[in-house]
Amino acid sequence: MGTIQESYPADQVQTDLDTLYQRLKTDAFDLFAFTPEADLDNLHQALRAGITRPMTRGQAEERFxxxxxxxxxxxxxxxxxxxxxxxxQKAQARAFPFAVRIRDGRLYVSATLSGDPHLPPGGEIMAIDGVPAVLWLDRARAHVSAETTDLADSILEYDFPMYLWVEVGARSRFKVRVKAANGDTLDADVAARTASEIAAAASRQPPRLDLEHPLRDARILANGVGYLRPGPFYNEAAKTGAEEWDVTAFRRFIDNAFGMFAAKNVHRLIIDLRGNPGGDSLFSDVMVSWIADRPYRFFSSFKIRVSADAIAANQDRILHDAVAAGPISHRFAELYATANLGDVVDFTLPETQPNPSGRFQGTVYALIDRHSYSNAVAVAATLQDYGFAKVLGEATTDMATAYGAMERFTLPATGIVVGFPKAHIVRPNGDTRPKGVTPDIVIPAPLIETPDDAMLQRAAAIAAAGGQGQP
Known part of the structure; x- marks a missing residue:
């Protein structure tokens, strides 16, 4: 995989692969919910048989x-x-010089970072090195943990060059065939580029929509609609692990935002959850409690499979990171103390109460997209299921009902860390289907997103019109 790493004997890698599979079967809430056990057994044996010589850590991680x-x-x-x-990347090795967009299983250029002026954004990548793009996507998806193809593709929009590197290793050049927006087919032989070269090329690109600067935003749009982008539901400025869960600054930002909306007599509000990686309900409840008109929970069912690895991970968190552990980890510990290994038990939390100092009295709209993940999806589902807000945008690719509450264990020979979902969490309305949040009003995302932000413009018009789909 292009880096020099410690090497492990083949038998140690095989043993760790066996351990990984056995512990996942014991630890995960339902490892075979979406893939039959026989299929995973066959893959495990095939991967094991392929370990015939020492492997670097990176090679073992890719196989696992x-x-x-x-x-x-x-x-x-x-x-x-x-x-x-x-x-x-730090070694200034070279990679695929395109940012990509994936729509309906097809690969598009969202930014040309190769320096070739003949490959404009918006063109469809038909082939790379003579291999059809659809096959490259299939190969890349095999590395991505995702319930659906749509979720895998939304992740690949961030990571496609990385997974192409995993598949083919270091390359100095790529031959690409691109179908331009006008239908012309263009063939190009482009040089792979280092991370610094790609960053320099990106700085010369036409401006694109940037939802990370500023990361958090509260303002009033031109038509009088309030706008709140809460950013990730954790402390992104944290310098230590403990600080990551310090909600003080986030609470101040949210309280000031709603204070400003009240002072400006705002009656319609858009909460922008697009591109939000999620986080923890410790943060999101600060915001939702300003909107809620009654007590709520972000789930209707929260069941946990009790395992030795889940208990150990939880205890380690309590002992070594008290702030990250918080009250939830102590509740887990109380539950584990009265359960047997292998039990599936209900986990309960008290309802979250509306903000005691007041609540937003107007109409709320949540704006979501394919890159709303994890707790941001739980927030959108909660707002929709309780009727706290109308949801706009494109469907999330991440699941509203999911196998989650991830814990980790470490493999003994290689030290590789493995994550597993100990819980099955069902959205508030009780829908157990593995699917994302479907918006009440669909606003398609453009193929190439520009600073004028067509999605937000449409959402603002809908909000100003009182929630009508055709403002």
Missing amino acids: QRLAAAAHQGHTRVEGVYGAWAAY
């Missing part, structure tokens, strides 16, 4: 992730490839 990803659960995963990729 193939098995984890085949369960098709977002929280069953080995994330080591990200570290290997970061090291590869």
